[in-house]
Amino acid sequence: GEDVEQSLFLSVREGDSSVINCTYTDSSSTYLYWYKQEPGAGLQLLTYIFSNMDMKQDQRLTVLLNKKDKHLSLRIADTQTGDSAIYFCAESRLDNTGKLIFGQGTTLQVKP
Amino acid sequence: EAGVTQSPTHLIKTRGQQATLRCSPISGHTSVYWYQQALGLGLQFLLWYDEGEERNRGNFPPRFSGRQFPNYSSELNVNALELEDSALYLCASSLLQENTGELFFGEGSRLTVL
Numbered sequence: 001g002e003d004v005e006q007s008l009f010l011s012v013r014e015g016d017s018s019v020i021n022c023t024y025t026d027s028s029s030t031y032l033y034w035y036k037q038e039p040g041a042g043l044q045l046l047t048y049i050f051s052n053m054d055m056k057q058d059q060r061l062t063v064l065l066n067k068k069d070k071h072l073s074l075r076i077a078d079t080q081t082g083d084s085a086i087y088f089c090a091e092s093r094l095d096n097t098g099k100l101i102f103g104q105g106t107t108l109q110v111k112p
Numbered sequence: 113e114a115g116v117t118q119s120p121t122h123l124i125k126t127r128g129q130q131a132t133l134r135c136s137p138i139s140g141h142t143s144v145y146w147y148q149q150a151l152g153l154g155l156q157f158l159l160w161y162d163e164g165e166e167r168n169r170g171n172f173p174p175r176f177s178g179r180q181f182p183n184y185s186s187e188l189n190v191n192a193l194e195l196e197d198s199a200l201y202l203c204a205s206s207l208l209q210e211n212t213g214e215l216f217f218g219e220g221s222r223l224t225v226l
Contacts, residue, residue, distance in 0.1 A: 031213050042116075042202055042217035043155075050212075088155065092213040097160070097168045098143065100215060104154035 004091055006103035013111050018076040020106045022089035029091040034074045037086045084110045116218035118203050124224045125193050133188045133221045137205030144186040145215060146178060150199035161186055193225045
């Protein structure tokens with residue numbers, strides 16, 4: 001199937017690390033993405049990882065990819081209240097259909 | 113540089129009416145994508161246009177249609193509106209030949225069907 005799955009909700013305290021998990025189904029996925037959606041806004045690309053990498057770090061963000069288990073995670077260090085948003089993982093495939101397959105999104109709530 | 117722009121921001125219609133949503137891609141981008149974000153359903157792929165042609169469509173009925181104009185802007189039309197069409201409609205653009213396949217999203221048009 002086409003499913004990309006994420007847990008729906010995560011709550012953390014300000015200053016803690018957040019880890020958002022995602023599983024995907026297609027081993028032919030080329031790029032995997034993390035998008036952020038703030039209330040009332042569109043999606044903003046946070047970071048992406050190519051499928052032949054297993055880790056990518058970008059300031060407070062760390063992406064881990066386990067291709068064998070088809071598991072992707074996003075770690076946000078020192079989580080701030082401004083990080084409260086919905087986080088979507090998405091995969092891009094080699095099938096040339098032009099679409100990204102999105103997960104349902106994980107709502108991150110950061111408590112002060 | 114201007115991002116992807118969508119209009120209208122909000123639209124209220126009644127069942128059976130038609131809705132038209134518009135999207136202007138980032139300058140230089142030839143591909144436009146439409147996604148539906150309904151409550152609790154995540155983002156569902158609707159349509160992909162490139163160079164004026166429909167390249168792919170998602171699992172939606174034919175009353176969802178659209179087009180892409182010579183300036184690469186795009187229109188999404190939804191005919192015979194149903195209550196479950198209420199959603200945020202997101203447009204995205206990209207450069208087709210860009211290897212990363214990154215999509216740049218607009219802020220969406222929220223359609224409410226009463």
